Amino acid sequence: MHNVVNMCDDVYWVGTNDRKTDRFENMWPLDRGVSYNSYLIIDEKVAVIDTVEFGTHSSYLDKIQDMLGDKKVDYIVINHMEPDHSGSLKVLLTNYPEAKIVGNKKTFAMIKGFYKIDHNFYEIAEGDELDLGKHKLTFATIPMVHWPESMVTYDKTTKILFSNDAFGTFGALDGGIFDDELDIDFYEDEMRRYYSNIVGKYGAQVQNAFKKLAGLEIKCIAPSHGPIWRTQIERVMKHYDAWSKFEPEDEGVVVVYGTMYGNTAKSANAVARQLAKEGIKNIRVYDASKTHMSYIIRDIWKYKGLIIGSCAYNSSVYPPIEALLAELKLYGVKNKYLGVFGTYAWSGGGMKAIKEFGEGMRGIEVVGEPIDVFCSPTPEDYTKVEAIAIEMANRLKSER
Numbered sequence: 001m002h003n004v005v006n007m008c009d010d011v012y013w014v015g016t017n018d019r020k021t022d023r024f025e026n027m028w029p030l031d032r033g034v035s036y037n038s039y040l041i042i043d044e045k046v047a048v049i050d051t052v053e054f055g056t057h058s059s060y061l062d063k064i065q066d067m068l069g070d071k072k073v074d075y076i077v078i079n080h081m082e083p084d085h086s087g088s089l090k091v092l093l094t095n096y097p098e099a100k101i102v103g104n105k106k107t108f109a110m111i112k113g114f115y116k117i118d119h120n121f122y123e124i125a126e127g128d129e130l131d132l133g134k135h136k137l138t139f140a141t142i143p144m145v146h147w148p149e150s151m152v153t154y155d156k157t158t159k160i161l162f163s164n165d166a167f168g169t170f171g172a173l174d175g176g177i178f179d180d181e182l183d184i185d186f187y188e189d190e191m192r193r194y195y196s197n198i199v200g201k202y203g204a205q206v207q208n209a210f211k212k213l214a215g216l217e218i219k220c221i222a223p224s225h226g227p228i229w230r231t232q233i234e235r236v237m238k239h240y241d242a243w244s245k246f247e248p249e250d251e252g253v254v255v256v257y258g259t260m261y262g263n264t265a266k267s268a269n270a271v272a273r274q275l276a277k278e279g280i281k282n283i284r285v286y287d288a289s290k291t292h293m294s295y296i297i298r299d300i301w302k303y304k305g306l307i308i309g310s311c312a313y314n315s316s317v318y319p320p321i322e323a324l325l326a327e328l329k330l331y332g333v334k335n336k337y338l339g340v341f342g343t344y345a346w347s348g349g350g351m352k353a354i355k356e357f358g359e360g361m362r363g364i365e366v367v368g369e370p371i372d373v374f375c376s377p378t379p380e381d382y383t384k385v386e387a388i389a390i391e392m393a394n395r396l397k398s399e400r
Contacts, residue, residue: 004063005177007220007228008158010135012040014048014063016056017172024084024170028197028294032190033172036060036084037224039162040067041155044133045074048099049153049162050224054087061091073099075122075130077137079164080150081110085224090115102130104141106149129156142166142209146199152213159219166209167236169226170194179227187227191236193298194225195243200301200331206244210237243301246335246363251396252282253305256296258289258318258350263376264311264343267385270377271307271339274386278393280305288320293327300333304399305392307339310350317353325357334363337395339388340370348372367391 005013019033036052038060046068052060064073073096078086081103089111093099100122101111108121124130130137136156143150145166153162169191176182199206221229221236229236242249253275257268265287272285284299300306310321317325338358342351351372358366368388373381 003059004067007039007160007222010042011155011158011160012042012067013177013222013228014038014040014060014067015173016052016060018053018056019172021055025198028170028193029292030170032170032186034170035173035225037222037226037228039222040064041132041135042067042071043135045131046071047075047077047102047130047132047135047137048073048092049077050079050085050164051076051088051092053084054091057088057091060088061095064092065095072096075100075102075132077102077153077162078107078111079153079162080147080224081107081114082147082165083114085164086111086114090117093117093120104139104149104151107151110149140212142205142212144202144205145209146202146205154216159217161213161216161218161221163221163223165199165224166206167191167221167226167229167240168194168223171226173227177228178231179229180231182227184232188239189298191226191239192243192301193294195240196297196301196331197294200243200297203244203246203332206240210241210244246301246333248304248335249302250282250304251280251399252284252303253280253307253392253396254284254286254296254299254303255307255309256286256288256321256324257309258311258313258321259287259343260311260313260318263373264309264341267341267343267373267377267381268309270382270385271309271341271389274389275393278390278397280393280396288318288324293320293324296324297327297331300328300336304335304337305339305396306336307341307388307392308354309341309343310354312342312344312348312350314349315347316349318350321350322353325354329357329361334361336364337367337392338364339368339392340366341373341385341388342371343373343375343377345375367395
């Protein structure tokens with residue numbers, strides 16, 4: 001069967017790739033698409049683990065029907081109810097009406113709510129086992145990673161962890177399915193963007209999940225999006241552990257600014273140049289009006305330093321910067337050094353709002369003296385914004 005991948009004996013990837021959808025959750029850009037991973041175990045009993053987003057259900061259903069022939073589906077395991085995973089549940093149940101839907105108590109309330117299905121439920125609890133014959137499935141709930149009903153499924157026979165959204169990435173699977181078949185650096189970047197924007201708020205819950213799963217022997221991680229991890233398991237687990245603790249990966253600096261007429265950009269460029277002169281190589285400069293927030297947040301997660309500048313707008317902060325600050329506050333970002341600058345004409349407010357954000361966040365230290373530039377920076381103003389870069393660089397280099 002084309003576009004079905006045999007992961008190991010009896011276990012198949014039957015997912016789909018979506019290169020049409022513009023934005024994930026109607027917010028996050030999908031420049032390189034996204035995969036919806038579903039898995040099929042053909043044993044004495046047949047189990048489908050998660051489904052796919054409804055818009056790709058036609059090719060998905062064809063795969064399952066071609067693989068099974070006259071066999072029936074006995075179980076449909078729903079690890080997560082978000083419609084990009086459960087969206088084809090109804091059509092799958094229409095074609096296999098005897099299949100039992102496997103989930104926890106919180107799963108079923110959402111199934112009723114989303115799809116008005118109220119039958120064929122097979123409720124499992126923490127640690128329960130589902131016997132397919134050769135394959136024995138067990139289950140662990142991982143609440144708020146990243147919905148309250150979220151759980152993972154573990155095959156005791158193959159040691160595969162079907163991990164739901166955990167360890168997932170943006171990016172369609174361009175031919176390869178396994179990590180060793182793909183450009184791992186690209187998917188690692190997209191995994192960071194996925195984690196920081198989708199799961200990022202729930203770091204404590206991710207740590208709880210790590211503790212719960214610590215005793216499992218895991219030979220393969222099969223997430224709901226992105227590559228199947230069979231050679232880089234330790235690498236991706238290390239990333240998730242660090243990201244969930246808000247631990248930066250590098251001493252670099254993200255410089256992000258909001259500008260209407262380019263004057264705040266002048267200060268941002270001066271800051272970036274001074275950072276480079278001080279020996280900082282990983283510098284990422286973003287215009288918040290042009291670059292989607294998800295890419296900025298991805299790099300904020302990666303680097304220790306953050307410098308934010310904003311023009312004043314209606315006596316407050318520029319709206320794209322305001323939105324970024326709100327997201328960072330929601331996620332509880334910490335372990336950062338923060339530099340602050342702004343510009344104003346007839347009233348201030350931009351610089352003040354950023355400074356108040358930094359001072360109000362646990363684990364964020366404002367470095368250097370915040371500066372508010374009147375209209376366009378003078379030579380004296382440039383010296384002051386460069387001083388923020390010098391202080392930032394000194395703090396970062398002191399941790400080498």
